[in-house]
Amino acid sequence: MxxxxxxxxxxIFAIIVSVAxxxxxxxxxxxxxxxxxxxxxxxxxxxxxxxxxxxRNQFYLxxxxxxxFDVEGAFFLPWALVYRESILSGGTLLLALIVYMSLMVLxxxxxxxxxxxxxR
Numbered sequence: 673m674x675x676x677x678x679x680x681x682x683x684i685f686a687i688i689v690s691v692a693x694x695x696x697x698x699x700x701x702x703x704x705x706x707x708x709x710x711x712x713x714x715x716x717x718x719x720x721x722x723x724x725x726x727x728r729n730q731f732y733l734x735x736x737x738x739x740x741f742d743v744e745g746a747f748f749l750p751w752a753l754v755y756r757e758s759i760l761s762g763g764t765l766l767l768a769l770i771v772y773m774s775l776m777v778l779x780x781x782x783x784x785x786x787x788x789x790x791x792r
Contacts, residue, residue, distance in 0.1 A: 733788055744776055 712719050751769055758765030783789060 737783060737788065741776070741780070747772070 751765065755765060
């Protein structure tokens with residue numbers, strides 16, 4: 673239990689500071705609501721329609737595809753860091769990256785063939 677004492681102290685301190693900031697801003701901060709301050713503001717344009725409208729499935733598909741191909745780039749850093757040692761030991765890492773990239777390119781070709789990126 674002694675090992676967890678600093679974590680408990682930090683947690684208690686964080687809770688105290690959070691509650692103190694919330695209370696101080698509510699007590700000392702100005703409170704003069706007006707109709708213009710309470711209205712919805714979206715980049716200077718009056719909002720149209722309901723804010724609770726569901727997004728279309730196409731939006732989610734594009735978001736997931738972006739994440740998939742964005743995370744793909746994160747695999748290049750570890751590969752690049754050990755690439756020089758891989759050449760000296762046979763170069764199997766290059767073959768693995770070629771297979772990985774070809775699968776990603778095939779997936780991208782499939783996405784373009786299915787016309788998934790067109791936002792209708």
